[in-house]
Structures are given as structure tokens and as C-alpha cells.
Amino acid sequence: xxxxxxxxxxxxxxxxxxxxxxxxxxxxxxxxxxxxxxxxxxxxxxxxxxxxxxxxxxxxxxxxxxxxxxxxxxxxxxxxxxxxxxxxxxxxxxxxxxxxxxxxxxxxxxxxxxxxxxxxxxxxxxxxxxxxxxxxxxxxxxxxxxxxxxxxxxxxxxxxxxxxxxxxxxxxxxxxxxxxxxxxxxxxxxxxxxxxxxxxxxxxxxxxxxxxxxxxx
Ligand code: GRF
Numbered sequence: 296x297x298x299x300x301x302x303x304x305x306x307x308x309x310x311x312x313x314x315x316x317x318x319x320x321x322x323x324x325x326x327x328x329x330x331x332x333x334x335x336x337x338x339x340x341x342x343x344x345x346x347x348x349x350x351x352x353x354x355x356x357x358x359x360x361x362x363x364x365x366x367x368x369x370x371x372x373x374x375x376x377x378x379x380x381x382x383x384x385x386x387x388x389x390x391x392x393x394x395x396x397x398x399x400x401x402x403x404x405x406x407x408x409x410x411x412x413x414x415x416x417x418x419x420x421x422x423x424x425x426x427x428x429x430x431x432x433x434x435x436x437x438x439x440x441x442x443x444x445x446x447x448x449x450x451x452x453x454x455x456x457x458x459x460x461x462x463x464x465x466x467x468x469x470x471x472x473x474x475x476x477x478x479x480x481x482x483x484x485x486x487x488x489x490x491x492x493x494x495x496x497x498x499x500x501x502x503x504x505x506x507x508x509x510x511x512x
Contacts, residue, residue: 301328301485304380306371306388307335311342313386313407316474317481318349326478328485331378334371336390358390368396375400382484385439386477394441402491404439405484407477409469411435411451411506416444421462421469432456432465434473435506436480438491447496448507449489450476476510 305314314333320326333346338355346353354374361367372395375383385406397404410420412435424432433453440446452472456465483489488499496503 301381301481302331302379303328303382303384303481304331304375304378305333305346305384305386306375307333307340307342307386308337308389309340309342309387311340311345311386312470313473313477314342315345317384317386317478318345318351320478320482326482326485328382328481331380332375334374336367336371336388342387364391365393365395368393372396372399382481384477384481391443392439397439397441400439402438403484405436405449405477405480406439406444406446407434407436407473408444409434409466409473410444411453412437412444412448419462421465425456425460425462425465429456432469434469434476436477437507438496440494447491447494447503448505449480449483449496449498449503450508450510451506452476452510452512472510472512475512479510 305317307314317330321328321330330351332352334354334356335343336356336358338357343353356371358367381403383400383404411433415423431453433451435451436449438446454468454472483498490497
């Protein structure tokens with residue numbers, strides 16, 4: 296089943312370069328979707344300016360104004376729901392989400408993480424890959440489940456770690472790959488090809504294993 300003109304809500308906390316890749320992909324019509332809204336938990340997130348420049352409605356919901364994680368997530372959920380999204384995109388959204396939130400959007404909530412999951416969930420992924428002496432690093436798009444950075448992988452892109460790489464140089468190269476694989480995964484969802492079935496990601500009814508599809512560029 297295809298979702299004609301798939302409606303997206305994109306959540307950000309920062310610069311929003313992944314958000315920009317969605318805006319560009321929608322404009323280029325390689326992603327057949329509408330970005331209904333961009334919501335940030337940080338009122339000064341640069342990404343909000345990108346959304347405004349693209350004519351997309353924005354909201355800032357400052358998490359520091361809420362007494363608890365549950366209260367913030369409940370408000371966030373309600374605000375997202377008013378846009379009736381088919382898919383919710385976490386694009387550098389730096390908040391751990393409550394089980395209630397994750398369950399509410401189960402099967403229509405995607406995240407991108409800057410490592411080759413299951414390696415290096417959590418923070419400081421680039422430095423950890425360098426420190427471990429890994430030859431490759433990368434990024435993974437996955438369905439969000441209650442396990443932090445642990446949901447079923449959809450697509451992964453790898454880059455080679457160079458001898459002189461710092462966490463910053465590596466992060467920049469990985470970001471370029473993120474901008475390619477994240478809108479692609481969303482397009483698969485928009486086409487009805489990508490689903491979460493019994494906690495397994497499927498593409499064209501085939502279960503994806505390990506890191507998901509390995510993007511070859
Ligand atoms: C990306 O590296 C993403 O993988 C991680 O946070 C960063 C967000 O960057 N979850 P940007 O705000 O999209 O530029």
C-alpha cells in the first residue's frame with residue numbers, strides 16, 4: 296500500500312543538516328512527501344531557520360519548561376498528532392523518548408544514528424570508532440523502539456576511517472552519507488515498501504537483517 300503524499304513531521308535539536316536533506320529531496324521530487332512541520336526542543340536551533348526559509352511551519356517546545364520527561368513527551372506527542380503525520384523523523388533530536396511516546400508512534404518513527412549499529416549506540420560515536428582502531432565508521436537509519444539506538448536497522452552507509460581523521464573530520468564525511476540514506480529510507484516508507492512487522496524491518500516484504508541494506512552510493 297502506498298501512502299500518497301506521505302506527511303512527515305521532523306524533530307530536531309540543532310543544525311538541521313539532515314532536515315535540509317529532506318527539504319532538498321522533497322524539492323527535487325526524489326522524496327514524494329510533504330513536510331507538515333518541524334519541531335525543535337531547543338528554541339534557538341539553527342534548523343528552525345532552515346524550515347522557515349523553506350516555508351515549513353515550525354514549533355519550539357522547550358523541554359526545560361516541563362517538570363518531567365513524561366510531561367514533555369506528552370505535549371510533544373499531542374503537537375505532532377495535530378499534523379496527522381504518516382511518518383515522524385528524528386533528525387538530530389537529542390532527547391531520550393519515553394516508552395509511551397515510542398509506542399504511540401511505533402512503526403512510523405525513524406532515527407538516524409552516526410555509527411554502524413549495533414556498534415556504538417549513545418554519544419561520541421566518531422571518537423569511539425577512532426579510539427577502537429576501526430577501519431570503517433558510518434551511519435544507520437533505524438526504526439525507533441524502546442531500546443536506545445537499538446531498533447531494527449533499515450539502511451547503513453560506511454566510510455573509511457583515515458589515519459589522520461579526528462572526530463570532526465569523520466563526522467563531516469559521515470554526515471554526507473546521512474544526507475543520502477535518510478531521505479531514501481523515508482521514500483521507501485512513502486512508497487509503502489518499508490514496514491515494521493513484529494519488531495523486524497521489512498523492505499518489499501523481505502526481512503532486513505543485521506545493519507539493514509548496505510548503501511553502495
Ligand atoms: C547527525 O550526526 C545525526 O546522525 C545525529 O545527530 C546529528 C544531527 O546533525 N543523530 P544535523 O542537525 O542533522 O546536522
